[in-house]
Amino acid sequence: MTLPSHASITPSGEETSGSNPDESIMVSCKSIYEPREDSTMLEKYARHYAEGKVLDIGTGSGIQAIAAAQNRNVKSVLATDVQKGIIDYCKKNIKNKKIRFLQSDMFKNIKGKFDTIIFNPPYLPQELRLKDLTIEGGKKGYEVIERFLNEANNFLQPDGVILMIFSSLTQKEKVEGFIKNNLLDFEELEKAHVFFEDIHVYLLRKNEFLKKLEARGIKNVKYFAKGHRGLLFTGFYRNKKVAIKAKNPKSTAIGRIENEAKWLERLNKHSIGPKLIFTDEDYCAYGYIEGGFISDFIKKSNKNSIKKVIKSVFNQMLVLDKLKIDKEEMHHPVKHVIVAKNKPYLIDFERCHHTQKPKNVTQFCHFITSKRLTAILKNKNMGIDREKIINLAKVYKSNPNKQNFKKIINAI
Ligand SMILES: C[S@@+](CC[C@H](N)C(=O)[O-])C[C@H]1O[C@@H](n2cnc3c(N)ncnc32)[C@H](O)[C@@H]1O
Incomplete structure (x- = not known):
């Protein structure tokens, strides 16, 4: 976001129709972002790519909404801004049958799905304690973009496009991370070096899996x-x-x-x-199981809860053994058991298979007698008699019945 180069807005903040062939005029007032390099860069693509039902978020002077409305494939444009003053100003000054204005914090007051979403977000890192909504995207600069990308899919048609602009000051890797996180594919339409920053225009689409x-x-x-x-x-x-x-x-x-x-x-x-x-x-x-991995649970829980959870895992292991099913990986199940509300859930059955000699109970014995776990349990005042459990596991292995299983349980 550098100094304005756009001719149709006077730096004094007065309204002007400029060179725009459209009847509507871009507005300018104190809190309105006067179109700058980023605005005019994005405007070109808004005019070219916009179609169907368009949403222009953070409309400011209305520059993107007006450009989009000029495309004959555009049926309607909903132009929004978080600042009510801007919306009042736009409503009064931009007269275009295709464009409707609405005050909305991001998608809060927006309903329905759009074929095109345009956003020139505030993307600079915040400098003072008070955030300048027109240019600052949060402490790091990318927070508003992150919020936008986390919600945008719910408002975008399956084959819709998002046009978005940001700067090198926003951290490109971060922005691309948010894009991928939301299963969007991106294409860089343009990159320009303007004074002390690179400005990127991105076109985003939903990926096929999404x-x-x-x-x-x-x-x-x-x-x-x-x-x-x-x-x-x-x-x-x-x-x-x-x-x-x-x-x-x-x-x-x-x-x-x-x-x-x-x-x-x-x-x-x-x-x-x-x-x-x-x-x-x-x-x-x-x-989705809203919980934590078993080792984290053990680290932060009390003796009784840990005992309850370990016994419950063992009971599930016994069921699997009886069914002649091997889950695999139970000797090191740190990422394969999630505990939610003191209840353990086995996850990851990718390697699960039938076998005549399942090892679920014995593998879990191996886990609870491991050096790392016994040390953690000792800290919780839960002494584990390693020798005893290993011997009981051997007995169970040669004769896997309920009685031998109970002996293991009783030894914990
Ligand atoms: C950089 S200006 C872009 C203005 C105009 N679209 C352009 O391209 O010149 C960013 C605009 O986003 C608006 N904005 C900031 N946070 C917003 C939010 N959470 N929801 C909607 N608009 C927001 C600001 O008020 C400002 O008008």
């Missing part, structure tokens, strides 16, 4: 985590938070997602695992 999930009724999809074999996303399905596991394109493993879904469906009947909601060829969706 479109697929949204078509299935999942909203607010966000990237969550990456595993060796799967990518994890979160979203909302029928107002409930869900986890979505998809194949990691970098993984060479075959059929893992189908395997996960197959076992989740079977084991849900035995109250094991998060509830499978639905599955498709390359992803499955299940209930």
Whole structure:
């Protein structure tokens, strides 16, 4: 955001029709951002790419709304701004049948979906204690953009586009991180060096996977985590938070997602695992467990809660052993058990399989007798007799019955 170069606005703040062929005039008042290099850069693309129903967020002088309205493929433009004064001013001064003005903090008062969303956000890092809404995006500069990108998908048609501009002062990597987090693809339309900053104009579209999930009724999809074999996303399905596991394109493993879904469906009947909601060829969706990993839970919980949780995991291990199913990875389940409200949930069934000799109970014995865990438990006044449990695990291994299982439980 550098000094104004746009000829149609006088620096004194008076209204002027300028060179714009459109009947409407861009407005200028004290709190209105007078079009600058960033505005005129974005304006070109607004005029070119806008179509259908357009939303111009942070309209300021109305420059983007007016440009969009000039495209014959544009049916209507909703121009919004957080500052009521700006909206009052625009309503009074911009007369264009296609454009309607509305005061709204980001998407708060906005309904419906749009084919084009345009945003020239305030993107500079805040300098004084009082934030200048027209140019400052927050302490780091990218906060307003982050908020915008976190909500934009809910207001964008599946094949809609977002036109957005930001500066090198906003931290490009951060902005691109928010874009990817929201499953958007981006294309840089233009980059210009203006005085002390680079200005980037981006065109964003929903990626194919996001479109697929949204078509299935999942909203607010966000990237969550990456595993060796799967990518994890979160979203909302029928107002409930869900986890979505998809194949990691970098993984060479075959059929893992189908395997996960197959076992989740079977084991849900035995109250094991998060509830499978639905599955498709390359992803499955299940209930999101709002909790923490088992080792974090153990570190911060009291003796009784820990005992309860460990016993519950063991009971689930016994069910799996009886069903002749091996979950795998239970000797080091730090990221495979989530505890919510003192209840442990097994997750990750990608490697689950049938076997005549399942090792779930013995693997979990291995975990609770590991040096790291026994040290943590000792701090909680929970002495674990390693020798005893290892011996009981051996007995159970050669004769996996309920009696031998109980001996392990009683030793904890
Ligand atoms: C950099 S100016 C852009 C003005 C104009 N669109 C242009 O391209 O010249 C940013 C505008 O966003 C508005 N704005 C800031 N925060 C906002 C928010 N949370 N919701 C809506 N508008 C906001 C400001 O009031 C300001 O008018």
